[in-house]
Amino acid sequence: MNGYNRLAPFYDRLATVFVGKQLQQAQLALLPYLQQKRKLLILGGGTGWILSHIFKINPTLEIDYVDSAAQMIARARQRAGSNQRIRFIEGTEAAVPDKDYDAVIxxxxxxxxxxxxxxxxxxxLRASVANGATWLVTDFEEHTGGQRMKVKLMYYFFWMATGLKTRALPPWYQILINAGLLPVESKSTRSRFIRTVAFQFKIK
Structure with a gap:
């Protein structure tokens, strides 16, 4: 996954070229679910453009920001400036340090x-979150032949650029439902290519 270091300087621009402005708009759609949260885990945070938007929603939120690429972490740190409420962690989901997050992105x-x-x-994640935690997910879905082709091209690009081994989009929404996650709210872009869902972990 270290191939993402090479992409870090132009990653956001590249994402916009692939998908357009709806890529960022979708990620902002359900951020109000963070208003009353205390501690957020972000996995695969990338360049950190979303951090300022999160703190507008909840200025007192504590964030653990996890990404496997050192250059992504460096860009996110730069964007965060002197904010002491963010802990940056270079690694994958295996590096998640705590067990009391009440929100995940x-x-x-x-x-x-x-x-x-x-x-x-x-x-x-189920072992890392507090009772009834919220999980905000934004990702692609395939509904048309054109969307399937675009996803296929994106996987090919990231395989060439980063060595990504995954070659097909998992049915992530249904997998999360089958695993017991409760969908609270769902929003899709006009083309239905991108979906954002607020899930809740079952209250124990």
Missing amino acids: TNFYLDLFTAQDLMVLIGL
Whole structure:
């Protein structure tokens, strides 16, 4: 996954070229769910453009920001400036340090996983969150031939650029439902290519 270091300087621009402005708009759609939260885990945070938007919603939120690429972390740190409420962690979901998050964000992160590996991730997160935590997910869905072709091209590009081994989009929404996550609200872009869902972990 270290191939993402090479992409860091132009990653956001590249994403916009692939998908357009709806890529960022979708990630902002359900951020109000963070208003009353205390501690947020972000997996695959990327360059950190979303941080300022999160703190507008909840200025007192504590954030653990996890990304496997050192250059992504460096850009996110630069954007965060002197904010002391963010802990940056270079690593994957295996590096998640705590067990008391009441919110999780995975934006365009679940598409890195096979269906089997996604089940492992769900189990890891379930062990890392507080009772009834919120999980905000934004990712691609395939509804048309054109969308399937675009997803195929994106996987090919990231395989060439980063060595990404996953080659197909997992049915992430259904997998999360089958694993017991409760969908609270769902929003899709006009083309239905990108979907954002607020899930709740079942109250124990």
